[in-house]
Amino acid sequence: MKKQHLRFYRNFIANLKATIKHPFFSILAAGIVLIMIQVLSLSGLIPPSIVEVFADLWIYIIVGLGFTLLLGYSGLASLGTAGFIGLGGYLMGYLLSGAGLPVFVVFILGILIAIFVGSLVGFISLRIEGMYLAIITLGLSEILVEIFKFATKFTNGFSGLAIERFTFLGKIMMQKDVYYIIVIVLVFTMFAVVNLVNSPTGRAMLSIKDSSSAAQAMGISVLKYRLLTFVLATVLAVIGGMLYMGYVRAIYPTEWSIGISLNVLAAVVIGGAKSIWGVSLGTIIIFGFERLILDPLNIQWLNNASMIINGLLIIIIVMFYPGGLIRLFKDLSNYFKKWMNWIIKKWRDYHYGEV
Amino acid sequence: MTLQQFITIIFNGLTGASFLALLTLAIVLIFRTSYTANFAQGAIATFTAYAVTTLFTKYFLVMFPDSNVLLLISIAIIISVFIGFLIGYIIDVFIIRKSKFSNPMTKQMITMGMVMVIGGLIPLIYGTTELPVPRQLSNTVLQLNVGGDVPVYLPVHNIISIVVSFVIITAIFVALKKTKWGLGVRATASNETVASMMGVNTRFITAMSWGIAGGIGAVASALYAPTVFGLDINLMTPVQINSFLAAVLGGFSTFGGPIFAAILIPISRSLIYQLISNTWANTIVYFVIILVILIKPIGLFGKRIAKKV
Numbered sequence: 001m002k003k004q005h006l007r008f009y010r011n012f013i014a015n016l017k018a019t020i021k022h023p024f025f026s027i028l029a030a031g032i033v034l035i036m037i038q039v040l041s042l043s044g045l046i047p048p049s050i051v052e053v054f055a056d057l058w059i060y061i062i063v064g065l066g067f068t069l070l071l072g073y074s075g076l077a078s079l080g081t082a083g084f085i086g087l088g089g090y091l092m093g094y095l096l097s098g099a100g101l102p103v104f105v106v107f108i109l110g111i112l113i114a115i116f117v118g119s120l121v122g123f124i125s126l127r128i129e130g131m132y133l134a135i136i137t138l139g140l141s142e143i144l145v146e147i148f149k150f151a152t153k154f155t156n157g158f159s160g161l162a163i164e165r166f167t168f169l170g171k172i173m174m175q176k177d178v179y180y181i182i183v184i185v186l187v188f189t190m191f192a193v194v195n196l197v198n199s200p201t202g203r204a205m206l207s208i209k210d211s212s213s214a215a216q217a218m219g220i221s222v223l224k225y226r227l228l229t230f231v232l233a234t235v236l237a238v239i240g241g242m243l244y245m246g247y248v249r250a251i252y253p254t255e256w257s258i259g260i261s262l263n264v265l266a267a268v269v270i271g272g273a274k275s276i277w278g279v280s281l282g283t284i285i286i287f288g289f290e291r292l293i294l295d296p297l298n299i300q301w302l303n304n305a306s307m308i309i310n311g312l313l314i315i316i317i318v319m320f321y322p323g324g325l326i327r328l329f330k331d332l333s334n335y336f337k338k339w340m341n342w343i344i345k346k347w348r349d350y351h352y353g354e355v
Numbered sequence: 356m357t358l359q360q361f362i363t364i365i366f367n368g369l370t371g372a373s374f375l376a377l378l379t380l381a382i383v384l385i386f387r388t389s390y391t392a393n394f395a396q397g398a399i400a401t402f403t404a405y406a407v408t409t410l411f412t413k414y415f416l417v418m419f420p421d422s423n424v425l426l427l428i429s430i431a432i433i434i435s436v437f438i439g440f441l442i443g444y445i446i447d448v449f450i451i452r453k454s455k456f457s458n459p460m461t462k463q464m465i466t467m468g469m470v471m472v473i474g475g476l477i478p479l480i481y482g483t484t485e486l487p488v489p490r491q492l493s494n495t496v497l498q499l500n501v502g503g504d505v506p507v508y509l510p511v512h513n514i515i516s517i518v519v520s521f522v523i524i525t526a527i528f529v530a531l532k533k534t535k536w537g538l539g540v541r542a543t544a545s546n547e548t549v550a551s552m553m554g555v556n557t558r559f560i561t562a563m564s565w566g567i568a569g570g571i572g573a574v575a576s577a578l579y580a581p582t583v584f585g586l587d588i589n590l591m592t593p594v595q596i597n598s599f600l601a602a603v604l605g606g607f608s609t610f611g612g613p614i615f616a617a618i619l620i621p622i623s624r625s626l627i628y629q630l631i632s633n634t635w636a637n638t639i640v641y642f643v644i645i646l647v648i649l650i651k652p653i654g655l656f657g658k659r660i661a662k663k664v
Contacts, residue, residue: 077460124645127650131392131463132607134647135599139641142596145639258592262394268580304475306507311471318455318464 004136011046023194027276031187034058038179053291055179055247056187059240064279065193066236071265072273073202074229075209077127077134079261083141084234086256087242089118093161093251094154103246105167110237110242116354118234120225125157127219138258146251160252178247185243189236190276196232205229266314272324281325286310362499364625370513371518371621372580377575378591379598379605379617380524381568385600386607387544389451391462395469397595399442399569402473403435403591405481405626407577410434420553443569447562469616474588516578523574524614527567531610536563539615597621602646606657616655620644 019025022206034054041051062087064266070076088110095106121140125133155161165172173181196202204225207215212222219298247252263286284292290306378396385393410431419427420434446469454465497514499507533535539560542550551557576591583590601620605612620640628636653659 069552075460077463090404124649125650132459132603132648132652134463135392136645138596139600141636143641143645146635146641150634150638256590258596259589262470265464266467266471294509304478305474308479309475311468311473311475314468314471315450315465318461318468319450322461 002339013095023193027187027190027194030190031183034183034186035180038176038183041107042176050292050348051179052175052247053288055182057288058182059243060264060267061280061283062182062186062189063237063240064264064283065189065276066233066240066281067264068273068276069193069196069205069229070233071268073197073205074226075208075271076226076229077130077265078119078121078137078230078233079134079258079265080141080144081237081264082234082256083144084114084117084237085241085244085260086251086253087144088114088243089245089251090148090155090161090239090241091238092100092242092245093163096163096166097163098154103168107242110238112352114235114282117238118231119227120277121234122230123227125230126223138261141256141258141261145253148256155253160250162250166246173246175247178243182243182247184296185239190237193276201225201228218264262282266310269315270313270325272308272326275324275326277324278324285313285325311323359505359507359632360629362501364629365509365622366509367628368495368622369517371625372618373513373516373573374579374594374615375597375601375621376524376617377520377571377578378594379601380527380610381571381575382595382598383607383610383613384527384540384564384568384571385601386602388540388561389447390547391451391466392599392602393466393568394463394595395446395466395473396568396598397591398470398473398571398574399439399446401586401588401590401593402442402477403439403569404576404580405477405571405586406410406435406438407431407573408580408585408586409481423588424516432574432577435577436570439467439571439573441569443572444562444566446569447565447645451565452558452561477588501642512581519574519578521634523571524648527571528610536560540564604644604654606654608653608657612654612656 037046037054038051040046041048063081067078067081070078091110091113092106093110095101096103101109121137124136128136149157165174166178167173168181171177204215204220207218207220208222208225216222264283267282267286268279269282270285271280272278289310294306321327375439378400382393382396385391385396407428411428413430415427450465451462452470454462478659491631495511497509497511499509501507531540539550539555539557542553542555543557543560547557572591575594579594580590597620601617602613604620605614605616607613623643624636627639631639648654651657
């Protein structure tokens, strides 16, 4: 082989390695895998009920990514997530079927309303912190649920709101098409979150989390970044709600209780609040464990096991493993490397004699 | 507004306040001693409500069909109070005490995990069928003539719950002022490190507070359960959300403020319910609470705590 060719080959390998290590590559790969799930389901390899569970999971990952900006990067705990998801769902439902707007306009309007609500909560977060903020956002969520229940003109009250299939780009969206939209939104959200977190904005958020006074002294505007975080988290929750409504096409007010908010928080904590893969893993465990693993097994006494297991996981991880489950892979690979090195060293000692 | 209406409003408000104040007291007690908002309080109370119902309907009514119903249900409630005490004590000793990361947020997340564990344990222990609540008392109604054409009807159960919760809250407040445990709680609440240096057994005080909070929660759920249709896992969730709001509204840093707020909220709700709108009462109350907290973040009676940088 010529020397020139060899250099080209080495460069190619180095470039390939750099590309694979780039965070965007793994996100894109994950997106392709997720799309393949639906494609395989269309050919009959995966049952459609499983795909429905997956669509739900991807929606909650979008919401969780917004929440991790709050909890992992700005250190603000909010328990209003469920209310905001419901808000998105009802906005989609009413604006599509009640007001009869095209879906593109609905999406823009929904995001605008989310920005408004998010900045409202952001302003609240400037005055109260910690547990107080969690409780106040819980109250806001309760107000939203009351509105879902009793503003019957918009939300159809307890009997729930249902919509027809909507048209987008002149095509009627079947469930599989909405699934593709969900995956595309998820991939873009992951891109955006990774970029944001590695930007000066992300570092400013982290500094506010560690000490807001110190951050202020360094010239970081707490107002600006808290508002931004809450707006982003709310927008992602509302987008999640709109996608949920687009996929499931029916929504009930009693779904959006504190349980969903707690589950989103649990997902972020279990997986690891500072990594998009951690959030994804946590969401899959919290929201998917029961429906993907326990329900197909169909064992009587295991019915509520998922709740107990999730609860125990939260307690154990918060107490002993604060980095989240995603740290486990890193730690395991470190152990493995150490172990391998030890074995190689032993073998060398044996082969070449002790040095 | 007639006198009948007025009495009904106040009576309904006080009934709501009776269990709300109990649960708020439990939450504040735990918050003051271990600096965490206990999200599991409602779950523990639900667990004990199931215990009361199961003990009463499945065992006591079967074993002693001829004895006094009131006596049987009282025994069931007392046993469930002990169960609540044990659960609270165990949670503190085995989990909260061991969580050495003293960040309040992490402790709060542990209690959120407890909510899930207890919520999963309830159907496992008591079965999945929905249990009917024993309402032998709520069916008897007291008739009160206050002039005018229509008399006021007061359910006996509601009167009992008001009296019981008044007695318990008074007892706890007296205990906080007079007993050694109360002194320890107040010392731990003001500064845990200094209290332990002065010879207060803060571990015991905290564990006792968790236990007593569990017991109070058991009474609250026993009083609350007959006012709703049937038992389910989320029985105490609305009460708990309200008691959090009451605690924040009254100011977490005092004992009296949250209780005052817990009495104020149901009365104003029943006032709005009767006078303004019966669908939007909850929304208006929540909205006003949030506005008040925004104007005065430390709560109505809270003391400002200087933040150390």
